[in-house]
Amino acid sequence: MTWQQRIDGALEQRRATGSFRIRQVNHQGSGRFLEQGDTRYLNFSSNDYLGISHHPEVIRAWQDGAEKYGVGSGGSGHVTGYNEAHRQFEEQLADWLGYPRALLFISGFAANQALITALTEKPDRILADKLSHASLLEAAMLSPAQLRRFAHNDVAALKTLLAQPIDGQKLVITEGVFSMDGDEAPLAEIARATLEAQGLLLVDDAHGIGVLGAEGRGSCYQQHVKPDLLVVTFGKAFGASGAAVLCSESMADYLLQFARHLIYSTAMPPAQACALSAALKVIRRDDSRREQLRANIARFRAGAGQLPLKLMASQTAIQPLIVGENEAAVSLAVTLRERGFWLTAIRPPTVPAGSARLRVTLTASHTVEDIDLLLEALYDATR
Numbered sequence: 001m002t003w004q005q006r007i008d009g010a011l012e013q014r015r016a017t018g019s020f021r022i023r024q025v026n027h028q029g030s031g032r033f034l035e036q037g038d039t040r041y042l043n044f045s046s047n048d049y050l051g052i053s054h055h056p057e058v059i060r061a062w063q064d065g066a067e068k069y070g071v072g073s074g075g076s077g078h079v080t081g082y083n084e085a086h087r088q089f090e091e092q093l094a095d096w097l098g099y100p101r102a103l104l105f106i107s108g109f110a111a112n113q114a115l116i117t118a119l120t121e122k123p124d125r126i127l128a129d130k131l132s133h134a135s136l137l138e139a140a141m142l143s144p145a146q147l148r149r150f151a152h153n154d155v156a157a158l159k160t161l162l163a164q165p166i167d168g169q170k171l172v173i174t175e176g177v178f179s180m181d182g183d184e185a186p187l188a189e190i191a192r193a194t195l196e197a198q199g200l201l202l203v204d205d206a207h208g209i210g211v212l213g214a215e216g217r218g219s220c221y222q223q224h225v226k227p228d229l230l231v232v233t234f235g236k237a238f239g240a241s242g243a244a245v246l247c248s249e250s251m252a253d254y255l256l257q258f259a260r261h262l263i264y265s266t267a268m269p270p271a272q273a274c275a276l277s278a279a280l281k282v283i284r285r286d287d288s289r290r291e292q293l294r295a296n297i298a299r300f301r302a303g304a305g306q307l308p309l310k311l312m313a314s315q316t317a318i319q320p321l322i323v324g325e326n327e328a329a330v331s332l333a334v335t336l337r338e339r340g341f342w343l344t345a346i347r348p349p350t351v352p353a354g355s356a357r358l359r360v361t362l363t364a365s366h367t368v369e370d371i372d373l374l375l376e377a378l379y380d381a382t383r
């Protein structure tokens, strides 16, 4: 078989199973509206949960940062790329979340890969929630350690795995809020079990940070838990991109020695750190955004409870509507799009077979009227 035959075969298989992935160009996609061609849709697929991607203070901070520092960092943080704007934002993050140190990464995907590969060795065991994000599970599979997945949010199953004696160390991985179901992990119980087994706990709070807890400190703060490694990302509630790892002094020093995604990769532009710093200020002080989001979630759930679709037990911005079969989920998304709503159908293998769904994400930019319009359209489409 040649390279070309291998590639053509893989593409053919994707098309045959109806799972061929494409991207669609838009002129505007992160906020309340998504614009494509001449059409404007109400956007219920964005992770910009607090509507910060278009915040004037954040845009101004990015512009000012670019004026001052240029558009790029000029290198890896280990060479010339570590700017005062990075250091200041790291200190603000550490102070906000109550950790000794914060380290910036270019993305959540990179942060998770870096942590898992820098920390684990051959005799170790990684115990990860079965529904953990692809970046965590993939890094765990590529790492020299053994990966064991435990049933979703099942602390008893985790304890059984933790009780098995092994030669190496144990790394426990879960998320604050799960990206496809919107439900939350029992972090206090997981932290206790991990501590008892002398394991290390990594919590990825991509969807909880900014949104949950006082001043948006996230799932861990809300559940009074301080994991050894807290990963927060800036592509969701911060409205931009990038990530940080919150940890102890010695862990930060260790990662600076061994995290290859830090050492061999260009640091985030300093101007972006300036923008993220401005976003953090808005997140800490502006409770009204979280309140609007909570009100939108409550309104959506009350209305969606009347639909012939299954709602998940989610109190967060992620509100999946389970349709079941792939074709039905796609056809519902198409019907809604024709009525002016942008929603994404999520199919296996991203979610378990038979649980194809519309992944509705609500944001603080939506008005109560937006939510009611969506509910009406859903009601008409499923009647």
Ligand SMILES: *Cc1c(COP(=O)(O)O)cnc(C)c1O
Binding pocket: 106, 107, 108, 109, 110, 112, 133, 135, 175, 179, 204, 206, 207, 233, 234, 235, 241, 242, 243
């Ligand atoms: C989005 C997401 C990531 C990836 O973060 P990026 O910054 O987009 O690379 C990692 N983990 C979880 C749980 C996510 O939802």
